[in-house]
Amino acid sequence: MRAIRLYEFGPAENLIFEEVPDPVPAAGEVLIAVEAAGVHLLDTALRKGTAAGGPVAPPTLPTIPGREVAGRVEAVGADVDACWVGKRVVVHLGPVPGGYAERAVARAESLHEIPRHVSAAHAVATIGTGRTAMGILEQAAITADDVVLVTAAAGGMGSLFVQSARNAGATIVGLAGGPEKTRQVRELGAQLVVDYRQPGWAEQVRESIDPGESAGRGVTVVLDGVGGEVGQQAFELLGIGGRILMFGWSGGGPVELTTADLMQRGLSATWAIGPKLMHRLRELETKALEETAEGRWLPLVTSFPLAKAADAHRALENRETAGKVVLGT
Numbered sequence: 306m307r308a309i310r311l312y313e314f315g316p317a318e319n320l321i322f323e324e325v326p327d328p329v330p331a332a333g334e335v336l337i338a339v340e341a342a343g344v345h346l347l348d349t350a351l352r353k354g355t356a357a358g359g360p361v362a363p364p365t366l367p368t369i370p371g372r373e374v375a376g377r378v379e380a381v382g383a384d385v386d387a388c389w390v391g392k393r394v395v396v397h398l399g400p401v402p403g404g405y406a407e408r409a410v411a412r413a414e415s416l417h418e419i420p421r422h423v424s425a426a427h428a429v430a431t432i433g434t435g436r437t438a439m440g441i442l443e444q445a446a447i448t449a450d451d452v453v454l455v456t457a458a459a460g461g462m463g464s465l466f467v468q469s470a471r472n473a474g475a476t477i478v479g480l481a482g483g484p485e486k487t488r489q490v491r492e493l494g495a496q497l498v499v500d501y502r503q504p505g506w507a508e509q510v511r512e513s514i515d516p517g518e519s520a521g522r523g524v525t526v527v528l529d530g531v532g533g534e535v536g537q538q539a540f541e542l543l544g545i546g547g548r549i550l551m552f553g554w555s556g557g558g559p560v561e562l563t564t565a566d567l568m569q570r571g572l573s574a575t576w577a578i579g580p581k582l583m584h585r586l587r588e589l590e591t592k593a594l595e596e597t598a599e600g601r602w603l604p605l606v607t608s609f610p611l612a613k614a615a616d617a618h619r620a621l622e623n624r625e626t627a628g629k630v631v632l633g634t
Contacts, residue, residue, distance in 0.1 A: 308406035309614045309632075312367045314354030317618040320405075322611070325369070328403065328410045330382035335389055335413050337396070340425035342404040343373030343433055344609075344617050344630035346555065351402075352618060360579075361400055370614075371404025371632070373397055373433045374411070375425035385413045393419040395428035397436070397590065405614055407634050417590060420598040427597055430604035430629035434461040435593030437552070440582040442469050444575060445526055445550050449474030452514060454524045454539050456531040457555070458495060459486035461629040464605040465596075466528050467493045472601055478510055478524065480535065482624060489605065489627055507538040523547070533557035545570050550577040606631050 308325045330336045348370050350356035356363055364370070375395040381387055396411040403409045419428045441462070447453055453470040457463040458479030470477045471494030479495035481487045487498045497513050499506045514523060523544030529536045533556025540549055540560050549572065551560060562574055582589065596602040605628020609617040613632075620626050 306407040307611065308369050309371070309611065310367050311352060311364070311370055314352065314363075314366070317349075317352070317615040317622075319352065320370070320615045320618065322614070325406070327408055328406075330380060330385070330410045332383040333385060333413055334382040334410045335378045335385055335394075335416065336380040336382075337374060337376045337394060337409050337411060338379045339374045339404065339407055339409050339634050340376040341374070341429045342371045342406070342409075342611070342632040342634070343429040344371070344614070344621060344632060345373070345433060346621060348372075349618050349622050364402055369403045369406050371406070371409075372399065372402055373429050374404040374409050375419060375428040375432070376409075376634075378416075379408070381413070389413065389416070393421075393425070395419050395425070395432045395594070397432050397586070405611065405632060407611070415587075417594055420594075423594075423598055426606045426608060426629075426631045426633065427604050428594070429631055430461065430606055431593045431597045431602070432590055434629055435465060435597065435602070435604070436586060436589035437578060437582065438462040438465040438469075439589045439593045439596070440585065441528065441550055441552055441577040442466065444577050445528060445548070447473045447475050447526060451475040451525045452478065452523065452544075453526045453528065454478040454480070454510070454542060455495075456480045456501070456527070456529045456535055456539055458490040458493075458498070459605065459627045460530070461605070462530060462552075463528070464490070464493055464628050465602055467495050468602050469596075471495075475526075476514075478514070480506070480531075480539070486627055493605075501535050507542060510542055526550070528552075529560060530554075531556040532559045536560040540566075543570065543572055546572070548573040548575070550575045552576070552578045604629055608633050
């Protein structure tokens with residue numbers, strides 16, 4: 306089979322497309338003919354060797370990256386029901402990579418069958434990114450009374466947040482970079498979309514929120530995985546009694562806040578990922594797939610051929626993608 310191999314930590318060019326032996330399912334495993342493989346921002350850190358201390362240990366080299374795949378089961382190992390053969394499935398491989406390939410092995414107990422009307426790309430966009438988004442949304446408890454600000458609203462999780470807030474009847478403020486991404490966020494249902502690359506965007510948000518709709522409270526919920534200057538400005542837009550849920554800092558560093566910040570405006574702040582979600586991953590995957598299967602989510606996807614995995618990594622790092630980045634075989 307053909308796969309992407311990483312022999313040395315470093316730039317995207319180190320992702321090599323080559324022939325490798327087919328994997329063989331061990332006991333309790335299945336062999337999947339991969340149709341779509343998910344690319345996560347964490348994959349770029351693992352490729353560079355800079356993810357030490359993160360949620361996933363750096364891989365032993367050489368390795369085939371990728372931890373999210375969707376496709377059809379070709380074979381099963383010992384102790385696995387043969388009824389899986391031929392079924393379309395999606396799976397998060399966990400800490401063991403191997404997804405950037407034409408075939409991959411996975412534990413049978415981790416599989417989810419894909420509904421017939423859901424594409425492999427949309428299933429992959431849901432299984433990892435979607436489960437995290439679902440866990441964050443449950444904590445956010447968004448209602449029709451909320452004014453929700455989503456940073457990186459055109460991203461894999463951000464686009465799902467916008468759709469869920471829309472479904473809840475909330476007022477949505479979406480931040481995105483550039484005209485194409487702002488257009489996509491608007492089409493997802495955000496009533497106010499601003500380009501955070503433009504100076505004065507925060508003041509534009511402050512002036513545009515209708516006090517009648519937000520009861521004079523300004524933004525009530527911030528969902529932030531960007532941090533840095535953008536996340537900080539988003540935090541400052543929170544009105545009295547608002548809440549911020551943080552889950553990353555792709556913009557350079559986490560939002561800085563103090564107890565005084567929380568006390569003076571009656572705010573609440575939550576680190577929304579990590580240990581509190583780890584014991585619920587299977588449950589959250591199921592719920593996320595239901596959102597997609599029932600049409601409440603339509604994941605945004607940016608697709609690349611498997612052979613162009615290096616291009617996918619570069620585009621993701623340069624913020625040139627929208628939604629979930631997926632490699633198609």
